[in-house]
Amino acid sequence: MAITAPRGTQDFLPEQTAxxxxxxxxxxxxCSLYGFGEIRTPMFESTELFLRGIGETTDVVTKEMYTFEDRGGRSMTLRPENTASVVRAFLEHKLYGDPQVHKFYYMGPMFRHDRPQAGRYRQFTQFGVEEIGSKDPAVDAEIIAMAFQLFRELGLNDLVLHLNSVGCPKCRPVYRQKLLDFFADKRDQLCDDCNERLEKNPLRVLDCKEDGEKMMQMGVPLITDNLxxxxxxxxxxVQEYLTAIGIPFTLDPRLVRGLDYYTNTAFEIMYAPLGAxxxxxxxxxxxxxxxxxGGPSTPGIGFAIGMERLLLTLKEQGLLPPVEKKQPVFIVALGDAAKTKAFELQQQLREKGLYAEIDLLGRSMKGQMKSANKLHADYTVIIGEDELAAGEAQVRNMxxxxQVSVPLDGIVAYMETHKKG
Structure with missing residues (x-):
C-alpha cells in the first residue's frame, strides 16, 4: 500500500509554490509599509503556554491541539496559533524593556486536529501580525486598515468589517453574570455545546452557529450595552478612526472570537462572495x-489570515495573477566533448545571474530542441563537433x-547584452 500525505495535509508542487x-x-x-518586521518562532512549544495563553476552555485547547510527550517527559504542543508564541518570545527576549510599540508579522504552519474541508487543513499556513505596547485605539484601526489594504491590493473589494468590543476585566465579569442570570431558566432551549460553554465561558454562547440567532431574538443582554x-x-x-479613513463597518454584538485572551476590540473581515x-x-x-x-501588564492587538483559504479565494475569483516563468538559455550539446563545454558555459552563465539549462537525459538534437521549447527558452546555444573545432557556437533567438555564430569565449558576454529575463 502506497504511503500518502496524512489526512488534512497537502504537498505544494513547484507551480503551486510559485x-x-x-x-x-x-x-x-x-508589512513593510506599516513598519512590521518578521518574527519566526518554533513550531512546537510547551503545552502550558497554550493552556495559559489561549484558555483551557476553548475548543482549540480541548479538542484540536496536537500534544505529545517528548523524550524528557515534557508535554509539548505543535502550535495551533502564533500569538501566544510571539508573546512568549517578546517576554523571553525582554523586549518589554524597550518602551516603544513593537510590530511583528509572521507566516508559517499551524496545526489543529480539525475536520478537513476546502481551504481548511490540519496543517495550515497563517499570516498574522501582532502590535504590542500601546493601548491607543489608533493601533486597533491601524491593523484593520493594514488587512484591508492587503485584501484590496489583491483585488478583494467586496469586504465587510464586523466589529465588536468584548470589554475588559472590569466590566466583563458583570456582563458574564447577566448572561448567567438570563439563561438560568432557558437552558433547555440551548444546544449541548452551549450548555457546556455556559459553565466554562458564557460569552462563547453568543458565538454559537446553531442557536446564536435565536438568542438575539430571545433578547439576550449585549456586551456593548454593558461596557x-x-x-x-x-x-x-476605534470607530471614529475607521470612519476617518473610509473603512465601513458593521457592529456585531455576537462577535466574541474563539480564544479567551481577547479584550476590547474584536473584529472579523468577511468577503461576501464566499457566502456562508x-x-x-x-x-x-x-x-x-x-x-x-507571566510578563508585565502590556497591551497588544493582532490578526491572523489563513493563507490556503485566501489563495483559494483569489483563484476562485480569478484574481491570482499568472506566474511569470523565467526563460532559460538552453545549451544544446552534441557529443561528450560538447557536453563538457556546455556544462562549463551553463555554470558561467549562472554565475553571471542568467538562468541556463543543458540536457541531462541524453536526448538527440531534435529532443533537446523540444526541451528548449518546453522550457520557453528565449535563446539556444548549439555546440557540436564542428562548432568546437571552430571555437564558436550557433546562437538562435527562439x-x-x-541564428548567428558567436565565439565560445564570447557567449557569456553576448547573453549579458541580449538576454532580458
Missing part, C-alpha cells in the same frame, strides 16, 4: 495576555528564429 510566493511577496510589501466608561470610549475612538464561510481575517486586542503568560 503562487504562494506571489502572495507572500505582496504580504511582505504591505465600562473606558471600554465605551475606546470602542468609540466568508470570514477571511479575524483578530482583536489582548491586553491581558502578556500578564497571563522568437525571431535568427
Amino acid at each position: 503562487e504562494w510566493q506571489l502572495l507572500e511577496a505582496k504580504i511582505r510589501q504591505i 465600562c466608561d473606558d471600554c465605551k470610549e475606546h470602542f468609540h475612538k 464561510q466568508s470570514t477571511v481575517c479575524g483578530g482583536g486586542r489582548y491586553d491581558g495576555l502578556i500578564e497571563e503568560v 522568437a525571431s528564429k535568427e
Whole structure:
C-alpha cells in the first residue's frame, strides 16, 4: 500500500509554490509599509503556554491541539496559533524593556486536529501580525486598515468589517453574570455545546452557529450595552478612526472570537462572495495576555489570515495573477566533448545571474530542441563537433528564429547584452 500525505495535509508542487510566493511577496510589501518586521518562532512549544495563553476552555485547547510527550517527559504542543508564541518570545527576549510599540508579522504552519474541508487543513499556513505596547485605539484601526489594504491590493473589494468590543476585566465579569442570570431558566432551549460553554465561558454562547440567532431574538443582554466608561470610549475612538479613513463597518454584538485572551476590540473581515464561510481575517486586542503568560501588564492587538483559504479565494475569483516563468538559455550539446563545454558555459552563465539549462537525459538534437521549447527558452546555444573545432557556437533567438555564430569565449558576454529575463 502506497504511503500518502496524512489526512488534512497537502504537498505544494513547484507551480503551486510559485503562487504562494506571489502572495507572500505582496504580504511582505504591505508589512513593510506599516513598519512590521518578521518574527519566526518554533513550531512546537510547551503545552502550558497554550493552556495559559489561549484558555483551557476553548475548543482549540480541548479538542484540536496536537500534544505529545517528548523524550524528557515534557508535554509539548505543535502550535495551533502564533500569538501566544510571539508573546512568549517578546517576554523571553525582554523586549518589554524597550518602551516603544513593537510590530511583528509572521507566516508559517499551524496545526489543529480539525475536520478537513476546502481551504481548511490540519496543517495550515497563517499570516498574522501582532502590535504590542500601546493601548491607543489608533493601533486597533491601524491593523484593520493594514488587512484591508492587503485584501484590496489583491483585488478583494467586496469586504465587510464586523466589529465588536468584548470589554475588559472590569466590566466583563458583570456582563458574564447577566448572561448567567438570563439563561438560568432557558437552558433547555440551548444546544449541548452551549450548555457546556455556559459553565466554562458564557460569552462563547453568543458565538454559537446553531442557536446564536435565536438568542438575539430571545433578547439576550449585549456586551456593548454593558461596557465600562473606558471600554465605551475606546470602542468609540476605534470607530471614529475607521470612519476617518473610509473603512465601513458593521457592529456585531455576537462577535466574541474563539480564544479567551481577547479584550476590547474584536473584529472579523468577511468577503461576501464566499457566502456562508466568508470570514477571511479575524483578530482583536489582548491586553491581558502578556500578564497571563507571566510578563508585565502590556497591551497588544493582532490578526491572523489563513493563507490556503485566501489563495483559494483569489483563484476562485480569478484574481491570482499568472506566474511569470523565467526563460532559460538552453545549451544544446552534441557529443561528450560538447557536453563538457556546455556544462562549463551553463555554470558561467549562472554565475553571471542568467538562468541556463543543458540536457541531462541524453536526448538527440531534435529532443533537446523540444526541451528548449518546453522550457520557453528565449535563446539556444548549439555546440557540436564542428562548432568546437571552430571555437564558436550557433546562437538562435527562439522568437525571431535568427541564428548567428558567436565565439565560445564570447557567449557569456553576448547573453549579458541580449538576454532580458
